[in-house]
Amino acid sequence: VRLIDYKRGALSTQTQALKDGSDGQLLGYLLAARAADWQAEGAYYLSLRDGARAGWGTIPTPDGRQASKAGTPLAELDRLAAELGQA
Numbered sequence: 001v002r003l004i005d006y007k008r009g010a011l012s013t014q015t016q017a018l019k020d021g022s023d024g025q026l027l028g029y030l031l032a033a034r035a036a037d038w039q040a041e042g043a044y045y046l047s048l049r050d051g052a053r054a055g056w057g058t059i060p061t062p063d064g065r066q067a068s069k070a071g072t073p074l075a076e077l078d079r080l081a082a083e084l085g086q087a
Contacts, residue, residue, distance in 0.1 A: 003029045003043035005055075014045045015054040018072050024084050026055055030077055042074065 005026065007014070017023035026043040033040040044055025057074040072080075 001033060001038045002041050003033060005029070005043070005045050007045050007047050007049075009047065009049055011045050011047050011052050011054050018054055018056075021080055021083065023072075027077070027081055027084065030056060030074075031081060040074075 003026070014023060014025075018026075026045070030040050030043050033043075040057070042055060042057025044053045044057075046053050056072050056077070
């Protein structure tokens with residue numbers, strides 16, 4: 001599965017939270033998916049305003065390339081979950 005959180009505005013706040021490791025919303029979605037035994041390939045925010053994407057794992061672009069300029073590797077999921085849990 002791929003989890004998508006649609007946003008009406010720009011993603012500047014979400015992108016910054018991903019960069020500094022404080023984004024808990026998508027992290028929570030991924031952890032919930034894992035608890036349900038879903039194999040999540042990624043989770044991302046999608047701006048309905050401009051089509052920008054930012055998130056975790058592989059983020060597909062409209063033309064089918066599997067890349068993202070603003071993504072966090074899924075390998076970081078457990079480390080960041082532990083850090084946020086301690087905060």
